[in-house]
Amino acid sequence: MKIVDLRIHPIAIADPPLRSSYGLHAPYALRTIVELVSDEGIVGICETYGGDAQVRQIEALRQQILGVNPYRLTGFLLPMVEGKVDAGADRSQTYHVPGENPLDATTRTYAAIEVACLDLIGKTVGQPVCDLIGGRVRDAVPFSAYPFYKHAGGGGEDADAREDEYGEALSPEEIVRQVKGMIAKYGFGSIKFKAGVLEPDMEIETIRKLYKALGPKVPLRIDPNSAWTVETSVRVGKALAEELGRGGYLEDPTAGMENMSAVRKQLLAEGIDTPLASNVAVTCFADIPQSVKLDAVQIILCDHHYWGGMRQVQHLARLSKTFGIGLSMHSNSHIGVSLMAMAHVAAATPHLTYACDTHYPWQSAKDEVVLGGRVPIVGGCVRIPDKPGLGVELDYDQVARGVERYKTCKYRKRDDELEMRKHIDPNWTRKLPRW
Amino acid sequence: MKIVDLRIHPIAIADPPLRSSYGLHAPYALRTIVELVSDEGIVGICETYGGDAQVRQIEALRQQILGVNPYRLTGFLLPMVEGKVDAGADRSQTYHVPGENPLDATTRTYAAIEVACLDLIGKTVGQPVCDLIGGRVRDAVPFSAYPFYKHAGGGGEDADAREDEYGEALSPEEIVRQVKGMIAKYGFGSIKFKAGVLEPDMEIETIRKLYKALGPKVPLRIDPNSAWTVETSVRVGKALAEELGRGGYLEDPTAGMENMSAVRKQLLAEGIDTPLASNVAVTCFADIPQSVKLDAVQIILCDHHYWGGMRQVQHLARLSKTFGIGLSMHSNSHIGVSLMAMAHVAAATPHLTYACDTHYPWQSAKDEVVLGGRVPIVGGCVRIPDKPGLGVELDYDQVARGVERYKTCKYRKRDDELEMRKHIDPNWTRKLPRW
DSSP: EOOOOOOOEEEEEEEOOOOEEEEOOEEEEEEEEEOOOOOOOSSSEEEEEEEHHHHHHHHHTTHHHTTOOOHHHHHTTTTHHHEEEGOOOOOOOOTSSSSSGGHHHHHHHHHHHHHHHHHHHHHHHHHBHHTTTTSSSSSSSOOOBOOBBBBBBSSSSSGGGGOOOOBBBOOOHHHHHHHHHHHHHHSSSSSEEOOOOOOOHHHHHHHHHHHHHHTTTSEEEOOOOOBBBBBHHHHHHHHHHHHTTOOOEEEBBBSHHHHHHHHHHHHHHOOOOEEEESSSOOSSSHHHHHHHHTTSEEEEEEOOOHHHHHHHHHHHHHHHTTOOOEEEEEESOHHHHHHHHHHHHHHTTTTOOOOBBOOGSSSSSOOOBBTTTSSBTTTTEEESSSSSSSOOBHHHHHHHHHHHHEEEEEEEEOOOOHHHHHHHHHTTOOOOOOO | OOOOEEEEEEEEEEOOOEEEEEEEEOOOOEEEEEEETTTSOOOEEEEEOHHHHHHHHHHTTTTHTTTOHHHHHHHHTTTHHSSSSGGSSSOTTTTTTTTOOOGGGGHHHHHHHHHHHHHHHHHHHHHBBBHHHTOSSEEEBBBBBOBBBOOOOSSSGGOOOOSSSSSBOOOHHHHHHHHHHHHHHOOSSEEEEEOOSOOHHHHHHHHHHHHHHTTTTSSSEEEEEBBOHHHHHHHHHHHHHHHHHTEEEEEOSSHHHHHEEEEEEHHHHHTTOOOOOESSSSSSSGHHHHHHHTTTEEEEEEEEHHHHHHHHHHOOOOHHHHHTOOEEOOOSSSSHHHHHHHHHHHOOTTTTOSSSSOOOOOOGGGGGGGGTTOOOOOEEEEEOOSSBSSSOOOHHHHHHHHHHHHHHOOOOOOOHHHHHHHHHHHTTTOSSSOO
16 A cells, blocks of 8 residues: 555635734635545545645655555654644744644654545544544544634625625624624534733733623633733733633633743732633644643643644643643634544543633635535534544545635635725734733 | 454473573563454454453453544553553553553554554555554564573474474574574674573673674664673673674663663763663653663663554654763564554654664564465565555464464463473572672
């Protein structure tokens, strides 16, 4: 068994004008679909970050991939994630949107190849991916709703614009409406709210209104992507002690390990043990010793896309469990192939103590490349289907449409700051801390 | 694909009268061979600790094993290693020989099932086990020679006695002769010397003679299994700074995390950074946070047999790398099936910074259950063969002989202290620290 072809499809998917402390989502998000074809004619697939740089990084591995047994390829390439690249480099995402950090380019690229190999192996032997990497510990993986402040519009440009399913949301009331819509449609049981956009008091008010609307049984998380000072972070943590204290968390309130640690200490001193979560301060194994030492982060958001694949996420999970650190999962704008990969690794990772993030509700059927259409989220969960590999195949017509959109849309990397200046405020710059 | 039969073979293998701080090896060591048979008639095997208790623990899982897909069984049973059992329990092997610690019974049992499942899967799909668990990073796995002080005799009893290949060794000179014999036969490139038996000055002298005989390019390790006080440990560490300092280590010189930490601190204060290794102070994930905090152990000896299987060892390796902890591998008296499993997990674990321990040279062809005879160690290494699964099959005649020996030998658990009293000194008790 060997790999005889590598196919790389850069695609663009419509993305609504979502806001975060990084700026504004562009009308299209970029993704890459990768196919590995075996000499038996079986195809393994994956989805990863997009844009020309990501395509080049995968393309550069072509000669190392072709002719190799997919069971062995992940071992051959393992120095990409366990080599010197990991040794202490500052890989923080404080100043990079995920997928645009040059320091995790190799782990992102390795992950794409690993997932495609696992899908290829699974489809060859007739077993789901989660059962290749240790065996599932759950059949259904919980995801959380991911409300954003947003402008009007459903993403896409001109004649290719998408329906604005959730409408504009720039106030607490509109976020509540947005969340209710998502819960009605997908049955989510926890909420991850993207903050760092309006004045902190407005965001506190947003969480309070969500808490009032949903009750204490729905865990709430708030994530301003490092937009706040230590002082503001502590103020928000105190104000929302009750609302975030029931299974929720405060995610990356402020930039830098020392500041996160200071927030933790000050909150604990006030008797508030709302955990701090992170996918900014801690984004690679090399970040963890300092985080443990400083008690900077109590919950790590894993993401197989940039942590170096599914097995590295499982290693991270065991490490986190060992040090009493909780585990959640990060998401970036994605479609169904990534969603299934996220579900498979989560299914085979016991220490996943929180529902995973997903941007999936922000994408639409028009952009889905999965054969048969969008992956169902029911009761807030993605079920592991009784199908081999990731459990999904490609709709090649849809892939072709995505590639065509990529060619015509002119976006080649994610730049939320530029989008802010183009559409909202010509003088906007990202400022950390902003409040 | 499902498992339709579980076969458990308790066997006894001859073991020479080796000495350690635990006491004396009995004439027979006990092992268990496990077979999982699939509905396609393919057989997955493993070897684990022996004795009646181990057999009972595996037997107790029969109803959870039969009828289950081997790809999924490891997930179903994962709470055995990632459940509450791990939560902070003191699983130290200070007062238990490996395999006789009731607190790691579940992780030992899980590991046996995991390895047999992986062998079954590998033999079903035609892939070596190392390539099922991430892919090999090396094709040949280095092992170290494992000299012991020993009495005359090759193991076995009466007419079943084995040839005494290396002879008595109760002095530095005899250990040098023993090591030279092992190197000549197997080509080992590093030496792990079992100490804690003679006066510390004699053991210092033993290492010095080995260093003189082998030169500075052969890493030397000394392991008294916690027999020393902090003071003695520091004295030995200082005396052997040069000899252990070239890629070797000081393994479990003293009992307990605090004592290990004190030895480390005192040696560092003297400018000696010989690392401390352990398979006694740190034997499970729950031990690691304290060890990191105290800098008690700089090298962990993994062992898939009691750490909960191959994937847990891989998790441990990534954790160790993250915290700058080295990784070596522990061994217990074993034959070829365990040796191959050790080689496979080592082959698929990048962060294995030291040659693995093995007792294999102490066992003989007469006890080997591997079809075709003993696994070759050449140039100090076990090569991963181009065969599926673990790369070995059972010789059922030999298994039957091992089972017969088990029935007649009367040993049902390992008790080195009892053996000391029976054969060497009727008043002997294990005393920690002894010196």
